Amino acid sequence: MGLLHGFVNVVLREGSVELINYLLEKTDTTGEVPMIPSSITFSFSNHNSLITMITLDHCRALDAQDPLRAFKDKFSLPAGVIYLDGNSLGVLPKTTSARVTQVVEQEWGNGLIRSWNSAGWFELPQKVGNKIAKLIGAGPGEVVATDTTSINLYKVLSAALHIAATDSPQRKIIVSERSNFPTDLYIAQALCKERGYTLQLIEEHEIATALTQDVAVLMLTHVNYRTGAMHDMSKLTQIAHAAGILTVWDLAHSAGAVPVDLHSAKADFAVGCGYKYLNGGPGAPAFVWVNSKHADRFWQPLAGWWGHATPFEFTPDYKPAAGINRYLCGTQPIINMAALDCGLDVYLATEELGGMSALRTKSLALTDLFIALVEERCAGFDIGLATPLNHAQRGSQVCLTREHGDGLVGAPSGAFAIVQALIARGVIGDYRAGDGKAHKDIMRFGFTPLYIGYEDVWHAVEHLRQVLVNEEWKRAEFNQKHAVT
Numbered sequence: 001m002g003l004l005h006g007f008v009n010v011v012l013r014e015g016s017v018e019l020i021n022y023l024l025e026k027t028d029t030t031g032e033v034p035m036i037p038s039s040i041t042f043s044f045s046n047h048n049s050l051i052t053m054i055t056l057d058h059c060r061a062l063d064a065q066d067p068l069r070a071f072k073d074k075f076s077l078p079a080g081v082i083y084l085d086g087n088s089l090g091v092l093p094k095t096t097s098a099r100v101t102q103v104v105e106q107e108w109g110n111g112l113i114r115s116w117n118s119a120g121w122f123e124l125p126q127k128v129g130n131k132i133a134k135l136i137g138a139g140p141g142e143v144v145a146t147d148t149t150s151i152n153l154y155k156v157l158s159a160a161l162h163i164a165a166t167d168s169p170q171r172k173i174i175v176s177e178r179s180n181f182p183t184d185l186y187i188a189q190a191l192c193k194e195r196g197y198t199l200q201l202i203e204e205h206e207i208a209t210a211l212t213q214d215v216a217v218l219m220l221t222h223v224n225y226r227t228g229a230m231h232d233m234s235k236l237t238q239i240a241h242a243a244g245i246l247t248v249w250d251l252a253h254s255a256g257a258v259p260v261d262l263h264s265a266k267a268d269f270a271v272g273c274g275y276k277y278l279n280g281g282p283g284a285p286a287f288v289w290v291n292s293k294h295a296d297r298f299w300q301p302l303a304g305w306w307g308h309a310t311p312f313e314f315t316p317d318y319k320p321a322a323g324i325n326r327y328l329c330g331t332q333p334i335i336n337m338a339a340l341d342c343g344l345d346v347y348l349a350t351e352e353l354g355g356m357s358a359l360r361t362k363s364l365a366l367t368d369l370f371i372a373l374v375e376e377r378c379a380g381f382d383i384g385l386a387t388p389l390n391h392a393q394r395g396s397q398v399c400l401t402r403e404h405g406d407g408l409v410g411a412p413s414g415a416f417a418i419v420q421a422l423i424a425r426g427v428i429g430d431y432r433a434g435d436g437k438a439h440k441d442i443m444r445f446g447f448t449p450l451y452i453g454y455e456d457v458w459h460a461v462e463h464l465r466q467v468l469v470n471e472e473w474k475r476a477e478f479n480q481k482h483a484v485t
């Protein structure tokens with residue numbers, strides 16, 4: 001299929017039939033949908049032909065065997081919507097509305113200021129943080145839910161620079177990827193200006209060689225927002241540490257999406273997002289983790305009263321709380337925090353079915369299925385794949401590309417319009433603009449195994465095929481840009 005054939009590593013002929021048979025066979029014997037070995041990939045070269053090798057029935061059979069299928073009922077998904085954008089804004093858990101109403105009407109309405117104590121509001125950042133800790137390989141008391149990812153990044157990067165300046169003042173460089181999420185790069189630029197550092201932006205394959213004696217901090221997003229490509233956190237942290245460099249990880253597309261083990265990776269600092277895979281709602285609090293060996297070494301720069309050791313003594317001098325609590329700043333958004341708590345409870349309920357490991361197995365099966373179906377059913381429309389086929393390098397999203405120049409005048413690739421046409425059909429993904437050069441326009445599809453099924457994947461690809469075959473995306477209404485893409 002156009003550009004897709006470039007990523008196909010031909011291992012099996014008629015790969016998807018083999019894949020589905022493999023899945024069904026393994027599912028029968030183990031009761032679980034298995035991890036597909038990365039050596040099994042798909043081979044389809046029949047452009048425009050609709051010889052369907054994966055059928056809707058195959059997908060339905062996979063749903064029937066899915067141990068996580070009941071979790072979809074825990075979410076309020078609008079009828080007729082296939083939601084493939086949980087990597088941007090997660091779905092509303094069914095418990096959230098009642099819980100938020102309770103916080104507003106009873107805890108705020110009746111309890112008023114007493115609720116800081118009686119309803120446990122004051123401890124909520126730690127309580128929610130402890131639930132997040134279970135998803136990212138951190139211990140109890142090591143994570144707080146607070147502020148935004150951008151603000152938390154400012155705090156931890158600032159702390160990392162302070163430690164580096166104390167231990168090795170000659171190191172004056174922060175290394176990051178050119179394709180990192182812009183807010184990460186902007187925060188780093190602001191700190192570089194303030195502290196006299198330089199931000200060095202590199203490509204993924206240059207990371208290891210860029211880690212020289214001049215580098216203070218390696219700041220990376222674990223799963224890339226544009227491509228869904230995932231770094232090897234342990235390996236890169238090890239290389240960085242061997243060169244005397246601290247690591248800062250953005251887990252915005254990792255927490256709740258892929259297994260993360262901050263302890264075993266020996267990472268130094270991490271931040272992440274509450275409104276994507278954790279389903280905390282728009283603007284949900286983010287989170288921050290600091291390796292306990294660093295936590296007490298520095299006052300983070302936003303030294304507000306919530307990070308004070310004894311905030312209610314109201315002393316004029318700042319004395320930081322021990323450990324991660326000093327990474328709090330001011331009064332927290334309790335209603336949003338309660339909503340995030342509901343999102344996390346859904347994750348904790350998966351623990352008896354294998355938790356993140358079971359979610360990862362299904363996530364890989366869903367993304368493999370989507371890739372195979374797109375290749376099989378959408379051939380000949382100049383669609384490429386930005387997401388790695390190798391499981392060890394893949395997050396929980398699949399990013400399709402289109403070449404600049406393939407779209408209408410003023411719509412350089414058609415990717416934006418294709419996504420809009422899909423949204424009109426109820427298949428919600430999103431679009432991320434390329435630069436017309438190395439970075440192509442991206443159609444992003446996030447796969448959240450809590451509420452996406454195999455049949456959803458089949459229908460999503462069928463909608464994509466119809467949008468392409470009928471050239472629906474060329475309609476004027478799908479080519480009008482909005483403020484948020």
Ligand SMILES: Cc1ncc(COP(=O)(O)O)c(C=O)c1O
Pocket residue numbers: 148149150151181183184221225250252253273286
């Ligand atoms: C990797 C990454 N970091 C940070 C953010 C956003 O941070 P904030 O919640 O502060 O807007 C995003 C948003 O999509 C992201 O993808």
